[in-house]
Amino acid sequence: MRQRIMPVVMVPVLVAGVLAGCGGGDEDDGAAPESTVLVPGRPGEPNKTAVKGPATPAPPTAAEIRFMEMMIPHHRQAVEMAALAPAQAEGAQVKSLAERIKGGQQAEISAMQAWLAKNERPSAGGHGGHGTPSASASGGSHAGMAGMATPEQMARLKAAEGGAFDRLFLTLMITHHQGALTMVKDVLDKGTDVVVQETARDVEAGQQVEIDRMRALLRG
Structure with a gap:
């Protein structure tokens, strides 16, 4: 039956x-x-x-919001450094790498700003609606952001030309990228937001490739 x-x-x-x-x-x-x-x-x-039906997605963690907030000024400094290369670098490979860094990180900045506009809560820091500290990219306080060049280092880079610029640019940018990897390590697989986790993985993969490339250029 x-x-x-x-x-x-x-x-x-x-x-x-x-x-x-x-x-x-x-x-x-x-x-x-x-x-x-x-x-x-x-x-x-x-x-x-x-x-x-699907469960309601968990909101991003405070660490994920902080990661997106701090990665923006971190990227901005890399863009500022790379923007010097066309006029001051000597090597064509250094110029090409700088252009790649500038374009890639500008695109990531826009994506992170868009994410923060949708997800940042007033209690998360309140950085003027953009999730970024008020300090400029090349100076000011960068507490918690590993690898950032100091104002003195930025001044030296801006004054350098030719081969001296190439060597200093590569040295500072390697340190800068390594700092980004440290920031990624602090958030990767420790949050709930799919976009943040994918962004962290993209930063990790892309900047490690660039670190290897810059080390090779320094070795000549």
């Missing part, structure tokens, strides 16, 4: 699941559709239906 009853039970369940999926047009576009599933009852109890 049970084999004859089960198809009758499953039909309204399947219909309910289809209707739930079709009715999603009136809901928030960012939410995944819910579905109705059959939940077997305990021995002697009837089967039940239940609505199954």
Whole structure:
């Protein structure tokens, strides 16, 4: 008898699941559709239906927000350093690498700013709506940001030319990239936000490749 009853039970369940999926047009576009599933009852109890859908995503952690806030000025200093290369560098490879760093980190800055605009909470730091400290990229306080060049080092880089610029640029940028890897290590796999975790992995992979390239250029 049970084999004859089960198809009758499953039909309204399947219909309910289809209707739930079709009715999603009136809901928030960012939410995944819910579905109705059959939940077997305990021995002697009837089967039940239940609505199954995605759990509400956990909010980003304070560490993830902090990572995005601090990585922006960290990237900005790299962009500032790289922007000097076209006029002051001697080696074509150094100029090409600097251009790559500048373009890549500018794009990441824009993406991180967009994420912070959606996710930053007032209690997370309140940096003027952009999630960035008020200090300039090349000076001011950079507590907690490993690898940042000091104002004195930036002044030396701005005054250098030719081969001297190339060597100083590569040396400072290697340290700068290593600092970014330290910041990544502090947040990677310790949070809940998919975008932050993917950003951290992208920074880790991309900057390690550039570190290896810069070391090779220094060795000549």
